[in-house]
Amino acid sequence: MDAFYASVExxxxxxxxxxxxxxxxxxxxGVVAAASYEARKYGIHSAMSSVLAARKCPHLIFAKARFDRYREISHQIREIFYEYTDLVEPLSLDEAFLDVTENKKDIKSAILIARQIRAKIKEATGLNASAGVSYNKFLAKIASDLNKPNGQAVILPEEAEEFLEKLPIGKFFGIGKVTTEKMQKLGIHNGKDLKDFSLQFLTKKFGKSGLHYYNIVRGIHLSEVQPHRIRKSLSAENTFDRDLITVQEMEEQLFPIFEEVIRRLEKSGVKGRTITLKLKYSDFTQQTRSKTLEQYPEKELIWEIAKELLYQEEIPKAVRLLGLGVSNLNITEEQTHFGEQLRIPFE
Structure with a gap:
C-alpha cells in the first residue's frame, strides 16, 4: 500500500x-510512523523525530494513529488477495508476498493479476496500491518500490542480473543503513561492485549473511512464500508526552501496557516464559531487562515480574518510552496464524 497509514487518514x-x-x-x-507523499516532498519520512518534521514543514498536519481502522482495511485487502491465492505471506498491515504461480482464477499472467488486485483494492477501499512482479520474493519486493505511488513493475528472469548490477546497494531489500555504510567503505556502491567480491570474502566480512549477499546480487533467492508465519513474541509499548522521572510514575504507566500485552496474549490463546521490559531514555538510548521462567506464568505473575524488572536496578535517566514483551511462546509448528501487526514491535 502507498503511504498506508497517512493515506487512510x-x-x-x-x-x-x-x-x-x-x-x-x-x-x-514523538516519532513519525508514516508520512504522506505531500510530506515526503519536504524530506519527512518515517522514524524521523516529530520535532524535526515540524521544523521541515511548519504547516504539517499530525494525525493520531488509529490501528483498529488500519487493521480493518488491511483485512479487506487481504480478502482480495485470497480471491487469487491462498499462498499469502503478510509482512505487515500494508504489505504481503503472494505466490500466484498457480492461482484460483487460472490467470497465466502475474502482471495481469497484480493489475486486477490493485484495481479491486482501489474499488473496495479508495486507496492506491503498488505491486512488484518477479520470480522470487527478493526481486518482487524491489520491483514493488520502482513505480510508487500507484504503479507496478516487473523484473523478468533475463533482466534480473543486469538490473541488480546497476542498483545502488542501499536499494537492496534487506540491506539496511549500517550494512550499506559498511559496504561502501569496502568500495561496494552498487550490485556490480558487490558481484565482484568472492563468496569467501563476503562470508569473512559479513558472516552467514555473506552467502545471502552473494546469491541475491545474482538474482538467487530461494525463500518460498510462507502463508503460515509463527509468532515468536507479543509486545506493546508507549511513548509518553513527557519524560517519566520517578520509578513510581513508571510503574503507574507500565500497568496499562501490561494490560494490553495480556489482552493480546488472551486473544491469541498463547503463553510465554520470557518477560522483557524495554526502557528508552530521554537521550534515546535504550535498555532491556528480561527474565525466563521454567513454567508459563499466569497474568498476575507476569505483572509481578514486570515490576521486578522495573525495580531490579536503579534507573539512571528520565524515561520517554516503556515497553513490555512476552516471548518463548507455547506455539508449535501446527499452531499458525496470519499475524496481527503490533503497534511498534521491539523484537
Missing part, C-alpha cells in the same frame, strides 16, 4: 487530502 478526512500529513507524534515530541 486522508481518505477519512477529506480536508487533509493533498496536504502534508504524518501519523504519529506531535509538533513537540
Amino acid at each position: 486522508q481518505l477519512d478526512h477529506p480536508e487533509w487530502r493533498g496536504k502534508p500529513l504524518v501519523v504519529g507524534g506531535n509538533a513537540a515530541r
Whole structure:
C-alpha cells in the first residue's frame, strides 16, 4: 500500500487530502510512523523525530494513529488477495508476498493479476496500491518500490542480473543503513561492485549473511512464500508526552501496557516464559531487562515480574518510552496464524 497509514487518514478526512500529513507524534515530541507523499516532498519520512518534521514543514498536519481502522482495511485487502491465492505471506498491515504461480482464477499472467488486485483494492477501499512482479520474493519486493505511488513493475528472469548490477546497494531489500555504510567503505556502491567480491570474502566480512549477499546480487533467492508465519513474541509499548522521572510514575504507566500485552496474549490463546521490559531514555538510548521462567506464568505473575524488572536496578535517566514483551511462546509448528501487526514491535 502507498503511504498506508497517512493515506487512510486522508481518505477519512477529506480536508487533509493533498496536504502534508504524518501519523504519529506531535509538533513537540514523538516519532513519525508514516508520512504522506505531500510530506515526503519536504524530506519527512518515517522514524524521523516529530520535532524535526515540524521544523521541515511548519504547516504539517499530525494525525493520531488509529490501528483498529488500519487493521480493518488491511483485512479487506487481504480478502482480495485470497480471491487469487491462498499462498499469502503478510509482512505487515500494508504489505504481503503472494505466490500466484498457480492461482484460483487460472490467470497465466502475474502482471495481469497484480493489475486486477490493485484495481479491486482501489474499488473496495479508495486507496492506491503498488505491486512488484518477479520470480522470487527478493526481486518482487524491489520491483514493488520502482513505480510508487500507484504503479507496478516487473523484473523478468533475463533482466534480473543486469538490473541488480546497476542498483545502488542501499536499494537492496534487506540491506539496511549500517550494512550499506559498511559496504561502501569496502568500495561496494552498487550490485556490480558487490558481484565482484568472492563468496569467501563476503562470508569473512559479513558472516552467514555473506552467502545471502552473494546469491541475491545474482538474482538467487530461494525463500518460498510462507502463508503460515509463527509468532515468536507479543509486545506493546508507549511513548509518553513527557519524560517519566520517578520509578513510581513508571510503574503507574507500565500497568496499562501490561494490560494490553495480556489482552493480546488472551486473544491469541498463547503463553510465554520470557518477560522483557524495554526502557528508552530521554537521550534515546535504550535498555532491556528480561527474565525466563521454567513454567508459563499466569497474568498476575507476569505483572509481578514486570515490576521486578522495573525495580531490579536503579534507573539512571528520565524515561520517554516503556515497553513490555512476552516471548518463548507455547506455539508449535501446527499452531499458525496470519499475524496481527503490533503497534511498534521491539523484537
